[in-house]
Amino acid sequence: MLNPLLLPELREMLAERDAAGLRELTTELHAATIAEFSEGLTNEETWQVLDHATIERQAEIFAYFPIEKQVEMVQGIGKERMSRLLEEMPPDNRVDLLKRLDPELVEDLLPLVAKAERHDIRLLLSCPEHSAGSIMTTEYASLPEDISVADALNRLRTQAPHSETIYYIYVLDVDRHLLGTVSLHELILAKPTTRVRDLMQRDVISVRVDEDQEEVAKKMARYDFIAMPVVDPDNHLVGIVTHDDVIDVVVEEATEDALRMGGVGTIVEHYLDAPFARVWWKRSVWLSCLFIAELFTFTALAQFEHAIQALVALALFVPLCISTGGNSGSQAATLITRAMALGHIHERDWWRVLRHELLMGVALGLTLGAIGFLRAVLTPKSILGPVNPWSLALVISQAVMIICLWGTLVGAMLPLMFKRLGIDPGYASSPFVATFVDVTGILIYFSIAGMYLTF
């Protein structure tokens, strides 16, 4: 349980240079707990706390810091110490950190890191962003197939300290081809003389090193694995992706989706820490594009200036009619984008989606059209001017209905089209769809008005 008194206590220990207390604290608490409390400390104070831990423990705690804090903290600690820390960090966290550092510094550091780790780092650094390789770790437990369970458990005892998880063990041939998996659970239950070969699961579910991290997360969620093996095209085991990295991926992807859909683009930084100018630039590019697109509402409306001149009441309903399209479009786009993200619908389902949303658009349109009809009939004569209230009610209700249907169809089809064009469907965001439907909605509204009213 978190102890809210720990931070003041920690500061007191630091002030009093209570080495014994700090040593106890750094060994007894969970590394994540220590990392969390250190966020209340300056980087210098954090180093003072870490100094009381072994280098292994320092690396363990260090890996739980937010990546920004990690980058700040390694500035100026000296290459020697940094290379020791890097050697002890879990390979996936270590590479995340190295990717944020100056490439020149990384090149200076690598010769100082032990050879085995250096090879791992080069391998992981070379994996493209968002691939299975970019989130995998190279620390895993492996066994040959022809040994006994007793031998296997003995070998694991020596491998274990270097493995992020030993609960799934990978069975490899001499060329490191992945032959099967066996769980620690199964090894413990088996007779000591059983061969690993006879125990292992041969139907191995694995991912390719270049597979997208989102696909990896989906597979892990489907199979409920603690870890998933990552193989190269020749089925050599190159690493594993662990359950905790998958949670991070799911959260990261959900954030990206949410921001895209809200018309923010992708601002991955921490909200309060992100540099103002960068955020302004990202946000203003989006808003400016939408604004420029929205300028066409003026162009569209200008076509009907004479109609507004003749019947001012018509202009009063413009925002109502076009926002209907925006809202129904946002709704449909959100539903479809999310269903695609969950794997409930695919591009090939476009025809089913179209039929479904066509019916839904009509049903929703009738509902809103009915409300619009009532409102239009109730408009006071003083506002209407020369317009017949029943004609106006017909115009409003039909325009609302058709724009609602149109918004629904556009909102449903755009994400599928984007996907087809290789664009992330999330870009069919609420503001994007709304802007598109605003412009076309004006044309629909005045076309329908022209059928019932003379101007």
Added chain:
Amino acid sequence: MLNPLLLPELREMLAERDAAGLRELTTELHAATIAEFSEGLTNEETWQVLDHATIERQAEIFAYFPIEKQVEMVQGIGKERMSRLLEEMPPDNRVDLLKRLDPELVEDLLPLVAKAERHDIRLLLSCPEHSAGSIMTTEYASLPEDISVADALNRLRTQAPHSETIYYIYVLDVDRHLLGTVSLHELILAKPTTRVRDLMQRDVISVRVDEDQEEVAKKMARYDFIAMPVVDPDNHLVGIVTHDDVIDVVVEEATEDALRMGGVGTIVEHYLDAPFARVWWKRSVWLSCLFIAELFTFTALAQFEHAIQALVALALFVPLCISTGGNSGSQAATLITRAMALGHIHERDWWRVLRHELLMGVALGLTLGAIGFLRAVLTPKSILGPVNPWSLALVISQAVMIICLWGTLVGAMLPLMFKRLGIDPGYASSPFVATFVDVTGILIYFSIAGMYLTF
């Protein structure tokens, strides 16, 4: 790896009544793989496949079916068989299924289920939705503190078949109070004579049974746990939440957030399978509320009918000005809602957020205002009528600037206010914010117009 030939092969085996082949298949493949292929089969065919597996294996495969298929498949299989299946299913999956069944049927079934399982079912059924208790399982491995590692491993060998995970073991006193945890990894590495008491981690991170599932997911993500103990208010261990359930929670919460933000409410079902009338109802309630709110744009515009009558050109810029507020509001609301979901900002940060968004709103407003100014100056004389182009440009640019600032502030503050009022901040969705800012935007626009133009 998935074998695309398996489904036809499966059908052939069924047609030929190849009992040996089916038995082999149901034992050798991963339960999730069999469940996935069964989705291409009718429920009857699926039962024919399952018939060749042991009841334990049937329950294991069954738990991987989508919940809708589970509900369909248990219809009419007979209470006797169903109670056997329920006994063997993992406790958390079993309760998910029971919650979907007719409560009367559940009451009929419970007496047929073994007593220990019955107690578990009653406990889990009583946990409120979205609580830690609703996603926990009651199968976990536990040990007393005063035994040796050798004894502990022997005990685990007998407990193991009934535990969803034995990789974290919970150390309990005689009253089942949670004293500490020890990992299987640590037990295997330790000397056989060591006492569990001396090995266990006493700083136990646990969750309360009534804690929100989102909080549980956050804690699991922070500590990278495979499983997290769930305790009652007196610190008795009541269950564990496992890593796979947490991934499901994260995906579920992301879906709910996305749907709320897109103005869909919460439609949890599979997009193509959800009943039309239900989805129509949920969608139309949202759209109707937004539509009724949007009716105020008419009321607001009607106040300025005389202005539009005098200067028709003013009406042409209405959609442009108000949509600016909607877009900037959506953007701010999305950023803030997501930052709150990620735990980057909290209610208490409202003042920092307000200052930040005030500056950002001004910066964004100036950008859009400049574009608006250019566009307004370029308006042809024929459209402008009696309006001075420079005055119009001043009106448009100032209105766009102030509405953009207003939209940004409203979008940023609404999620924080909602949270304060105990409403999910996600309801400050893009359409909701846009509608609110549309109405107020009209008032701002015409107020500014009144300062520069006479009507």
